[in-house]
Amino acid sequence: MSQLEFEGQTENISESQLEFIKDVIEKEGFTDGKVTIEAVGEPGDNYGANVKRIVIEGENGNLTMIAKIAPTSEPIRLAMSFELMFSNETLLYTEILPKMLELQKNAEIPEEDQIKFPKCYGANGAPHEVILLEDLKTSGFTMMDRFESLSEEHMSSVVKNLAIYHSLSFVLRNKEPETYDDYKNKLQDLWGAMTKGGPDLLGFFNQIEAVALQVLEDPEQQDIVKGKVGEVIERVGEMTEFEQSSQFAVIQHGDCWTNNIMFKIEGEEVQQSMLIDYQQSKNFSPAYDLLYLVFNCTDHEMRVRNYYDWIDDYHDELEDSLSKYGLAVNDVYPREQLNADLKRYGKIALGCAILMTGTLTISPAEASKIKEAVESGNMDEIVGQVGNYNAETLVLFKKRIIDLVESFTLFGLL
Numbered sequence: 421m422s423q424l425e426f427e428g429q430t431e432n433i434s435e436s437q438l439e440f441i442k443d444v445i446e447k448e449g450f451t452d453g454k455v456t457i458e459a460v461g462e463p464g465d466n467y468g469a470n471v472k473r474i475v476i477e478g479e480n481g482n483l484t485m486i487a488k489i490a491p492t493s494e495p496i497r498l499a500m501s502f503e504l505m506f507s508n509e510t511l512l513y514t515e516i517l518p519k520m521l522e523l524q525k526n527a528e529i530p531e532e533d534q535i536k537f538p539k540c541y542g543a544n545g546a547p548h549e550v551i552l553l554e555d556l557k558t559s560g561f562t563m564m565d566r567f568e569s570l571s572e573e574h575m576s577s578v579v580k581n582l583a584i585y586h587s588l589s590f591v592l593r594n595k596e597p598e599t600y601d602d603y604k605n606k607l608q609d610l611w612g613a614m615t616k617g618g619p620d621l622l623g624f625f626n627q628i629e630a631v632a633l634q635v636l637e638d639p640e641q642q643d644i645v646k647g648k649v650g651e652v653i654e655r656v657g658e659m660t661e662f663e664q665s666s667q668f669a670v671i672q673h674g675d676c677w678t679n680n681i682m683f684k685i686e687g688e689e690v691q692q693s694m695l696i697d698y699q700q701s702k703n704f705s706p707a708y709d710l711l712y713l714v715f716n717c718t719d720h721e722m723r724v725r726n727y728y729d730w731i732d733d734y735h736d737e738l739e740d741s742l743s744k745y746g747l748a749v750n751d752v753y754p755r756e757q758l759n760a761d762l763k764r765y766g767k768i769a770l771g772c773a774i775l776m777t778g779t780l781t782i783s784p785a786e787a788s789k790i791k792e793a794v795e796s797g798n799m800d801e802i803v804g805q806v807g808n809y810n811a812e813t814l815v816l817f818k819k820r821i822i823d824l825v826e827s828f829t830l831f832g833l834l
Contacts, residue, residue, distance in 0.1 A: 674700030
């Protein structure tokens with residue numbers, strides 16, 4: 421009797437995880453054939469999971485999936501809260517995003533305007549978490565270069581999608597408050613959990629700020645940066661608790677940076693964008709998602725030309741989407757509240773952007789060493805890699821930090 425034959429990069433995948441993958445493949449109608457497991461992307465593209473592409477070739481056709489696989493090393497699982505990460509993302513892909521799409525379909529929103537997300541083939545629970553998703557590459561989606569600023573056209577598309585995504589939280593809260601509260605209470609605060617991950621992880625965070633202070637030469641810029649990572653660590657839990665009772669909170673994406681956004685491009689035009697990777701989702705301020713997107717995906721020059729237009733476009737799109745459900749933006753999330761929230765979260769957003777700079781600027785070779793340390797569960801090694809950057813990385817790191825300081829100062833967010 422023929423059966424599925426696995427080959428390729430199966431290292432760092434437990435027997436339980438492989439068995440789950442096999443069961444899902446069989447449920448999709450493939451009971452025999454070749455299953456090849458390949459690495460996705462390059463080091464630096466992802467730290468939150470072991471991401472693989474699964475290529476299935478059978479008598480009845482072919483299928484590819486993306487597998488997000490949690491590490492099994494207990495120290496690293498605890499330090500980086502992998503169980504929480506996968507629990508959040510599973511909830512988004514299996515319940516919350518389908519519910520949002522249902523709201524749109526019930527409102528007869530045209531298909532081209534409906535929220536887009538990859539199909540989830542299945543998800544396995546702790547301690548051998550796996551999430552199996554549609555491979556967007558087969559539909560023509562691609563990822564942009566994390567070293568480059570997103571273009572005005574790319575940003576226009578993502579800002580629109582983020583506004584629609586947030587609007588559906590407001591709609592759900594209005595139409596089905598008990599359902600919204602259920603989701604809100606199930607989602608957990610990854611940042612809060614990680615900042616309680618012990619001195620090693622806090623050392624990792626603070627080391628990135630230390631490198632930022634070292635590369636800056638202007639004392640005024642150093643004063644602005646100093647303590648901002650600590651601001652995140654100290655206030656993130658407090659602000660999460662505050663937002664739990666706020667009428668202006670939404671189910672945020674939580675990690676809107678270049679590698680968590682896919683684009684479909686035809687010629688030189690952006691046809692569509694799609695948010696992926698919902699591990700940091702929680703009930704929080706929509707303004708924080710917007711700040712995170714702007715300051716982790718663009719450079720200072722791009723922001724100077726477009727920042728205020730992006731804020732306008734976001735709120736205009738929010739207004740348009742809410743109106744389709746009979747809701748007025750001035751009742752749900754007035755522009756004055758958005759402006760106030762952008763300033764409320766300015767310092768925290770700068771601290772997070774400083775932390776993200778360590779991810780956005782390191783070379784694949786440097787990222788590979790950190791990835792190996794993550795997979796081995798060696799926290800001391802992870803912390804030790806921070807700051808041991810080559811000269812080219814330090815140049816990029818310095819420019820991005822200076823960009824951030826200039827932008828946050830210019831837009832009055834501090």
